[in-house]
Structure formats: C-alpha cells, structure tokens
C-alpha cells in the first residue's frame with residue numbers, strides 16, 4: 114500500500130501534477146520528501162501562503178519542503194538522521210535565515226537587533242507553519258502564544274484594572290512590534306506616548322494648560338498592562354501625585370485662598386483628582402490648576 118502511494122507520488126511529481134490536479138513544480142529534492150511526507154504536504158500548510166507551488170513573489174522557483182528544511186539529502190536516504198533545518202532547537206539563527214531568505218522586506222528591518230532574536234526566540238517561536246491557522250496572527254489566538262512565554266503578563270489579566278487583552282480586544286501587537294522596532298521595549302510607535310495616542314487620541318492635546326508629565330511620559334502615572342489600582346494607575350492617590358508634588362505646601366497656599374470657597378478643607382487624605390479632575394490637561398480657565 115505504502116509502496117503504491119510512493120510510486121504514485123513519484124509519477125505525479127515527474128508528470129508535474131499535484132494530487133489536486135494543479136501543477137506543482139517540485140524540484141527533485143522535494144518530490145523525494147513527499148514519498149514519505151505526504152501527510153505534511155496535504156496538511157494545514159496547503160491552506161496557507163506556503164502551500165506548495167510556485168513562489169508568488171518569484172524569490173525562489175517554488176515554495177516547498179526544501180525551501181525551509183534545506184536539502185536534507187542524508188535524511189531522505191536514512192530518515193534517522195536529522196533534516197538540514199528542523200526549527201526544533203536553538204541554532205543561533207540558522208533556521209531564521211531560511212525564513213529571512215524570502216522575508217527580508219522592510220517589515221523585518223529591525224529583526225536582527227530585536228530582543229527576541231537576541232534571546233534566540235526564532236520565527237517559529239511565535240509562528241506555526243504547518244497548521245491551517247497561525248494563532249499568533251489572530252485576534253483570538255495571540256494572547257495565548259505570547260503569554261506562553263510571558264507568564265507575568267498572563268497573571269496581570271487577573272488584576273483590578275487592565276487593558277482587555279485576554280479577550281483580544283487589545284492585542285500585544287497593538288503596542289509592540291513583534292519583529293522589533295527602534296523604540297524602547299519594541300513599541301509599535303516611535304515613542305511611548307505615541308503608542309498610547311493610537312487609541313487615546315483625546316489625551317494628545319495640545320491643551321492651553323498642559324500637565325508636564327502627561328506630555329512627557331504616560332508611565333509617570335500609569336502601568337501599561339494592568340494594575341491593582343483604578344485606571345491602570347501605578348500608585349494610589351494621593352501618593353501618585355506626591356511622587357512629584359509636596360503635599361505639605363498645598364494647604365499653606367490654599368487655606369488663605371478665597372478661590373477654594375470653603376476654608377476648612379483638609380486635603381490630606383482626599384483624592385487630589387476630586388478637585389484636579391482635569392489631570393491630563395485642559396482648555397478652561399480653571400484648567401490652569403487642572404480643575405473643571
């Protein structure tokens with residue numbers, strides 16, 4: 114039975130016809146592979162861009178087994194020896210090189226210096242090639258792939274305030290360029306704040322009255338993934354504000370001030386944003402002290 118299949122496949126390969134009836138341009142090495150590996154050839158990969166056949170971009174004659182696994186000649190004659198490239202172990206980028214042979218475009222321009230590359234997480238650390246779908250490229254699948262290594266980002270989703278990532282409403286790759294970038298932490302935009310403005314454009318301003326740390330760095334007050342405090346805040350008020358503002362000077366200036374309206378306010382222990390609710394900046398006269 115197996116022998117018949119092999120003979121059939123060899124004949125198909127020689128005649129240039131695939132099992133589906135479409136021409137396949139296998140080179141001699143790959144038709145060899147199919148003798149034993151038709152399951153792989155007919156499997157999920159055939160539904161994806163690497164389905165065996167002519168390379169649509171013409172970088173190689175065909176995309177086939179040897180495009181990725183290398184010639185593997187020894188393996189083909191004695192299967193217990195390993196194929197040339199298996200993607201199974203750390204090999205200092207050799208297996209990436211087979212991918213980059215075709216994927217060297219601008220999307221990959223930061224790959225060589227990316228943290229993943231440096232940590233020897235190769236292309237197949239994130240991408241599944243032989244399956245019909247590639248979870249890391251899907252809204253519902255990416256979180257699981259990334260957090261299979263980044264466990265603390267997974268645990269973070271249990272916290273009180275969070276970017277809704279486990280359900281895929283916000284994806285890791287909304288903020289991080291998966292193939293690296295020139296920004297710190299591989300962020301997807303040029304600066305940290307620009308990363309946030311992609312979705313929170315109303316915080317960009319310009320405002321008549323700006324709060325310096327907001328324009329400077331959202332992380333002065335927020336955490337990016339999740340927090341035990343409200344609104345992704347990195348500390349609770351008033352401590353959040355007192356990172357920078359001396360609390361003791363506030364009453365001194367305020368208690369003599371008519372503008373407060375009430376003289377008996379003890380601001381210590383109150384949430385600063387009860388009064389300074391426009392903490393991101395604003396355009397009204399009261400915005401000069403970030404009040405409404």
Ligand code: HEC
Pocket residue numbers: 142143145146147148149150178179182183184185186188189190192193195196198199201
């Ligand atoms: C004579 C049959 C035969 C041929 C021809 C053959 N293979 Fe294999 N291949 C096998 C067997 C059997 C295994 C499983 C070996 C094992 O489980 O250790 C295997 C395993 C593999 C693996 C997985 C190895 C791993 O460690 O994960 C790859 C990749 C592979 N083959 C690629 C190829 C490629 C590419 C070709 C063509 C150049 C090819 N094979 C030709 C029989 C063959």
Ligand code: HEC
Pocket residue numbers: 146147150153154158163165176177178179180181182199200201237240241242243244
């Ligand atoms: C676009 C690159 C690419 C092509 C084309 C390709 N493979 Fe693979 N192959 C991989 C990667 C990467 C892995 C590692 C597992 C994964 O990420 O899916 C792999 C894994 C395998 C394995 C190990 C078992 C498994 O599924 O994990 C076998 C066997 C195999 N390939 C055989 C083949 C054969 C036979 C062909 C041709 C029909 C082929 N591959 C074409 C990239 C490729």
Ligand code: HEC
Pocket residue numbers: 161162163168169170172173175176177180181211212213214215216236237240242247
């Ligand atoms: C022979 C050339 C070639 C090789 C080698 C190759 N690719 Fe591709 N790949 C393509 C082409 C052509 C496309 C079609 C889309 C395009 O034009 O970018 C594609 C598309 C993709 C896509 C998006 C579409 C999909 O089906 O997922 C991913 C992800 C990808 N390749 C990853 C890889 C990885 C990882 C490797 C190495 C294991 C690899 N490629 C090796 C040519 C190649």
Ligand code: HEC
Pocket residue numbers: 209212213216220224229234235236237238239240249250255286291292
């Ligand atoms: C850290 C995980 C990760 C690694 C490592 C990784 N990718 Fe990707 N890749 C992704 C994600 C996520 C996407 C989905 C596109 C997006 O959101 O930017 C993607 C998309 C792609 C695409 C299709 C879209 C495009 O940009 O053209 C190709 C091709 C691709 N990757 C190739 C590769 C190659 C080649 C390597 C290794 C050199 C690699 N990837 C390494 C996560 C990764």
Ligand code: HEC
Pocket residue numbers: 256259260263266267276278283284285286287288289298305308332337338
């Ligand atoms: C809303 C944008 C956003 C999303 C979504 C996001 N990140 Fe981040 N991430 C950031 C920012 C901003 C930093 C830098 C924090 C800093 O500078 O203090 C960062 C830092 C990191 C770091 C390095 C610092 C550290 O904590 O070790 C890792 C790793 C990381 N993120 C992984 C992930 C993973 C995995 C996901 C998806 C589960 C994800 N991120 C989703 C914005 C985001």
Ligand code: HEC
Pocket residue numbers: 227228229232234238239249255258259260261262263285286289291297298299
């Ligand atoms: C196979 C394991 C693995 C997978 C899968 C993985 N990472 Fe990583 N990632 C690492 C390692 C290892 C580092 C190096 C730093 C470290 O040890 O945390 C890293 C570093 C990072 C950093 C810090 C980058 C910098 O420039 O400082 C970010 C951000 C990150 N990963 C995001 C992601 C995202 C987003 C995904 C999914 C698209 C992902 N990772 C998938 C292992 C992985």
Ligand code: HEC
Pocket residue numbers: 273274275276277282283284287288305308309310311312313331332335336337343344345346
């Ligand atoms: C891809 C879009 C996207 C990006 C990029 C993004 N956010 Fe968000 N952000 C959201 C969504 C969606 C919510 C949830 C809104 C809701 O629950 O109604 C959210 C909520 C928030 C919240 C309120 C959380 C709470 O518990 O109420 C804060 C604070 C926040 N984001 C800050 C940031 C910061 C800082 C950055 C940059 C590091 C950033 N966001 C980047 C989409 C994004």
Ligand code: HEC
Pocket residue numbers: 306309310313316317324326327328330331332333334335344346386390392393
């Ligand atoms: C000086 C501290 C501080 C800085 C810096 C800061 N925030 Fe906030 N942010 C807060 C506080 C306090 C709250 C909760 C009170 C509120 O709702 O105004 C908040 C709430 C939010 C919310 C949820 C409520 C809403 O207004 O939509 C978002 C989104 C947000 N911040 C985004 C950002 C972005 C984006 C940046 C950077 C451009 C940033 N923040 C910088 C203090 C800050």
Ligand code: HEC
Pocket residue numbers: 324325326333334353354355356357358385386389392401402403
């Ligand atoms: C990372 C440091 C930092 C944090 C945290 C911070 N601020 Fe500020 N804040 C500044 C700086 C810098 C200025 C500008 C000071 C100046 O112009 O004299 C400022 C200005 C102000 C002003 C206006 C002062 C004026 O002269 O009109 C108010 C009100 C204010 N902050 C309230 C807050 C509140 C409320 C919080 C907490 C939600 C907070 N700040 C958190 C650094 C910070």
Ligand code: HEC
Pocket residue numbers: 351354355358360363366367372373378380383384385386387388389401402
């Ligand atoms: C009960 C309301 C209230 C609370 C609570 C409050 N403030 Fe104020 N704050 C004011 C008013 C009113 C002013 C004066 C505005 C003016 O002069 O126009 C002011 C002024 C300021 C100024 C500017 C002082 C200056 O020299 O011009 C800063 C900075 C400030 N507050 C920070 C804080 C911080 C930090 C907290 C929390 C620890 C806080 N405030 C809590 C009402 C309040």
